[in-house]
Amino acid sequence: QVQLVESGGGLVQAGGSLRLSCAVSGSVLSVNDMAWYRQAPGKARDLVARIDSGGRTNYADSVKGRFTISRDNAKNTVYLQMNSLKPEDTAVFYCNADITLRMTASGRLIGSPYWGQGTQVTVSS
Numbered sequence: 001q002v003q004l005v006e007s008g009g010g011l012v013q014a015g016g017s018l019r020l021s022c023a024v025s026g027s028v029l030s031v032n033d034m035a036w037y038r039q040a041p042g043k044a045r046d047l048v049a050r051i052d053s054g055g056r057t058n059y060a061d062s063v064k065g066r067f068t069i070s071r072d073n074a075k076n077t078v079y080l081q082m083n084s085l086k087p088e089d090t091a092v093f094y095c096n097a098d099i100t101l102r103m104t105a106s107g108r109l110i111g112s113p114y115w116g117q118g119t120q121v122t123v124s125s
Contacts, residue, residue: 002026002114004095009119016123017083022095022116024076029109032098034071034078038091038121045094049080063089085123092118 008020024031035050049059049069057069068081078095095116100109 002028002099002101004097004114004116006093006095006116006119009093009121011122011124012085014085014087014123014125016085017081018085018121019082020080020093020095020119020121022078022097024097024099024114027101028076029100029102029111031073031076032100032111034069034098035096036069036078036080037094037096038089039094039118040091043091048093051078082121085121087123087125089121090123091121093121094118 003025004022005025006022008018010018012018033050033052036048037045038048039045047060048063049057049067051057051069051071059067066084071078097114099114100111102110104110
């Protein structure tokens with residue numbers, strides 16, 4: 001069974017840093033795009049950053065220059081380094097991965113997006 005296991009959330013003061021990790025466990029054929037989303041209380045879940053299997057990245061405007069997404073393909077793990085944190089960054093952060101599970105006999109790829117369980121990030125002023 002494929003799971004995404006997140007770690008690294010917590011409480012930090014404004015201006016501080018945190019590093020989130022998300023590891024894919026289970027048998028997979030490939031891990032394609034990986035991303036971090038966040039959801040603040042009463043708000044929608046929004047994309048924070050995305051990285052493809054080749055390392056190309058894109059970021060939400062609100063985190064550009066402060067957050068860095070990276071990945072270790074050998075470990076099927078994605079990271080989010082968060083610097084200069086602000087109180088408005090407070091949210092539950094979710095890892096997302098587009099995973100190819102297997103190939104059928106006819107060559108069709110079978111896969112699905114997966115979500116982590118979420119990790120709380122709280123930034124105090």
